[in-house]
Amino acid sequence: MSIQWYPGHMHKARKQMLELLPRIDVLVEILDARVPHSSQNPVIAEACTHLPVIKLLSKDDLADPAMTQAWQTHFEQQDNTRTLAVDLRMPGKLKSLIPELVRKLAPTKAEQNRTINVLVAGIPNVGKSTFINTMAGRPAAKTGNEPAVTKAQQQINLEDGVILFDSPGMLWPKLEHNNTGFRLAATSAIKNTVIDFEDLGLYLADYLLPNYPEGLKERYGLKSLPKDSLGLISAVCQRRGGMKANEVDYYKGGEILVSDFRAARLGRITLETPEVIAQELLEVEQARALKAERDAEKEAKKALKKAGKRHT
Ligand SMILES: Nc1nc2c(ncn2[C@@H]2O[C@H](COP(=O)(O)OP(=O)(O)OP(=O)(O)O)[C@@H](O)[C@H]2O)c(=O)[nH]1
Ligand SMILES: [Mg+2]
Known part of the structure; x- marks a missing residue:
């Protein structure tokens, strides 16, 4: 997403x-x-x-x-x-x-x-x-x-x-890396009504599990951490009222995790390091280059087709 x-x-x-x-x-x-x-x-x-x-x-x-x-x-x-x-x-x-x-x-x-x-x-x-x-x-x-x-x-x-x-807060027309959108949504720069909290919760869980395990253990009373993001959201739901008819409600679980992060109830957390960002910038560059290549191929095909029509 x-x-x-x-x-x-x-x-x-x-x-x-x-x-x-x-x-x-x-x-x-x-x-x-x-x-x-x-x-x-x-x-x-x-x-x-x-x-x-x-x-x-x-x-x-x-x-x-x-x-x-x-x-x-x-x-x-x-x-x-x-x-x-x-x-x-x-x-x-x-x-x-x-x-x-x-x-x-x-x-x-x-x-x-x-x-x-x-x-x-x-x-x-x-x-x-x-x-x-x-x-x-x-x-x-x-x-x-x-x-x-x-x-x-x-x-x-x-x-x-x-x-x-x-001045009014400004975003820009296209967030090129998916993680940028997730991070801005997690820190309340993006309106809640355009956020899918199930996806955002899983993104945040994936990041917090290896990077900030202690805050998670303390907040949700866990002796050991679940092995993946689905497991963490499931634990959050069980402990913080995110179950619906005995089933894990991943959307609700995402909302609870995001809200705890926003209020610093999981501790003081930063969602990106200069090294991670350097890697993501490379990925953006590669994606741009690939797109430029594909666009050029499309244009070349179109030109060929046009030239073919002219000769028939
Ligand atoms: N914890 C904490 N909260 C802050 C800090 N600075 C601002 N806030 C809170 O962040 C929220 C947004 O603050 P605003 O000053 O309205 O932000 P803004 O950049 O003017 O927002 P827009 O006008 O919507 O673009 C408010 O609830 C502030 O109390 C800070 O340094 N620490
Ligand atoms: Mg303002």
């Missing part, structure tokens, strides 16, 4: 972002620390290559700390890129650090005491509006634990000569 979600308002948001870009000095790209690569929107990355970027890894409180460190090291190898891993709901270091970092990344404007315009962008539900509110110190933007809460651009003036532009 492949998950896709690209409603019309995201297309509109993309257009609005492109219109705003000439005024922007710094990009704050918010990524979900549980899926730091899968939550990077290639459309935003491509449009903003000319801008210095602060990658904020949000929901740090839910992610595996060792993996977050690995991802920060990975991202900081890129030019003009700083990273911070944070719980965006907590003002803590954010309130002083962000204006300071922004000024460092836009030194000319900072020296001339001119206003610095910052675009806050990212996929749905990643914490853009929460970040704006934390920085503003008041509930200036609407937030909510579901994707597509913000529908239009909004700007907030901070006292330090920095303007933050909030």
Whole structure:
């Protein structure tokens, strides 16, 4: 199964972002620390290559700390890129650090005491509006634990000569690797109504069994773990009310597992590593090359057929 979600308002948001870009000095790209690569929107990355970027890894409180460190090291190898891993709901270091970092990344404007315009962008539900509110110190933007809460651009003036532009969460028209769709669905970037929780539950079970066994054992009171994903979902159903007429309800079991993951009841978990992503990018490249080859063959056949017709 492949998950896709690209409603019309995201297309509109993309257009609005492109219109705003000439005024922007710094990009704050918010990524979900549980899926730091899968939550990077290639459309935003491509449009903003000319801008210095602060990658904020949000929901740090839910992610595996060792993996977050690995991802920060990975991202900081890129030019003009700083990273911070944070719980965006907590003002803590954010309130002083962000204006300071922004000024460092836009030194000319900072020296001339001119206003610095910052675009806050990212996929749905990643914490853009929460970040704006934390920085503003008041509930200036609407937030909510579901994707597509913000529908239009909004700007907030901070006292330090920095303007933050909030924007609607954006995905892109095609999620090329199936795992990207699963990871975005698991972390609530995709609307629940387009998710098949049976498939998503099995995907998550497959990943968690070898990578985070202790959290599963503890949450579901298991002395040893089942050998595969079907076995895990079955155990979840038996222990957490997912049986229907004495049969395992895999859809319900998937919903329970996903909900426990989302609330960090299985521990702090990250769903991807830089190494796994490097492998998946290769797979995407190979799939693209294969498709290009097939398309070329089809075109060649069509051309041959046309030429044949002309000669008869
Ligand atoms: N645990 C945790 N929750 C967070 C964090 N940041 C945001 N949230 C929660 O995530 C949910 C989504 O936050 P929003 O700020 O509305 O996300 P958004 O990116 O503006 O979402 P859209 O406008 O729908 O694109 C809310 O329930 C927030 O409370 C964080 O760092 N940790
Ligand atoms: Mg929002």
